[in-house]
Amino acid sequence: MKPKVGVFGASGCAGCMLSIPFLEDEILDIIGQVNLLSFSLIKGRNINDEFDLVFFEGVICHNDDLEVLRKVREKTKILVAFGSCACTGGIPATRNFVDESKFNHLRHKKMDFIADREPMPIDHYVDVEYHLPGCPPSQPEIVRFLKQVLLGKDFRPFDKPVCYECKLNRNRCLLEDGKICFGTLTQGGCDAICPNGGYECWGCRGPAQDVNIEEVYTLFKDKGIPEEQVRNRVTTFMGMRMKEHDKTLKLLRQDQTKKQETKQEAK
């Protein structure tokens, strides 16, 4: 029996979903190996079936997203958080680290039915079997993951940092040039694709297993890079996954609830 597979998305750019049809060399073989029941980019969307494997893309940032996620979770054996947004909250979750006053004017004021909520990775709400991080996820890793699932094996996520692959590719360390590269912080498996091209790593794949964030901050401090700049960049992809950032998050939340309370009192 071929496994029943679905691909769903919450709020996001659909870039992670696109990386599946963009697997040009393997896509026909993949389609032959699975029973694809739902994939809005290739065929219809079909949320009422039962699935063996679901790739779930995007961040949960309004109630409709949550409804879809919970419905999918109920009927799925293996749920995969697919891409940065689903795994770590990604770029949308940066909002959680910014004061409300700074983005309030961007809201759709006339469309109250868009009930937005704090952007959260999907495992904040439901249990997730696997994470395939990346913005977008690494294509070789998607194939590797699929093979393991088809074999009925446990998939082991890549457990070394980006620097490991970067050094094996014999790249010059971008930290030496004073760039804010998060290779030391970030889970590898992407073949260090950004540093290979001379661009610093932004940490889209989430934190590595052996992170030493305090020393990363002092490293940049010693290089004369303002700490706030580094902190902001950490929150771009990894804020929701850094314990060290929890404090900032808590303070901000307390601040916001206080403000809301005072607003209501004023009303």
Add this chain to the structure above:
Amino acid sequence: MSNYVLQKEEFSAFFSQVSENYDFIAPIKGKETSFEKVTNDDMLNLIEWDELPLFPIKHFFQPKDEPIFKYDKTTAKDVNSKPRKTVLFGLRLCDLNAIHHRDMALMNEDFTDPFYKERRENSILIGLHCKKGDEYCFCGDMDLHDFFDLMLYEHDECFIIETKTDKGLKFAKKITALDRTDKAIHANDRITENNTRIDKEKMNKIADFFTSEKWEEGSKLCLSCTACNMLCPSCYCFEFTDEPELVLLHKGQRMRNISSCQLKCFTRVAGDFVFRKEKNDRFKHRIYHQLQYFKEKHGVTLCVGCGRCIRGCPKRIDWVDILNKM
């Protein structure tokens, strides 16, 4: 064994003669110097003659991932790997000794790695005498041996070439750009300046410091980026993964990948148990493997004193300094 001479202006002729039968790998300047295959004459201008390349020759002997065998359900088949004949040019004494130590680990009486053996047998090691160490290296403290097929000593107009092995002599005879010479290698030629830094007495007593708290000074700075392992010419640890084919899932190949002892995953065993959980233990393990455990087994330290692990570390964690202060 007899010595040869290579005029500097004939280097291009030397290269073209060698490249007829061999791949020519040399330290090539780029954003960072590393050993790359030289494919044309223009690249000869990019050869780094003076400084130690940051990236060692390791990737030639231990590729990022290499297939070990192919499998099909229950049968296994050898992978056909016939490495091309290769000249490894411009190796410093530290790099050469790292290969020597790798030989001890991977080509000894108990165990021979066939892939490594084949690569070694098909390669000719041409050294380049290192005149001056950098601020991190300490090869003068490490009892390095003369281990090479040919070694180049730079003079004003020419290189005097010392041959050490039959393989090297045979090679030198074939290349007409190399002329025989009666000139001997002087003691002056063999000097490498500024290459001692480690306290040898403490290094030999390193077992006594295992419980020292001073190691924490280094390990607390460690970012677990694995640069020290990846840049070390002598680190050789590896792990295996299976790579099945997509359509015929029962077929596939087993791959060997480089591993790093600075990560938790290095000691993760069945049941998700990690037996070197603390960063300090992992930090110490690398240094103790280099300076003690290997010595217990093979009689020499694995470390060759190239200092790349310090030079390439984002935090410049100087374990030599920590050891000296013990």
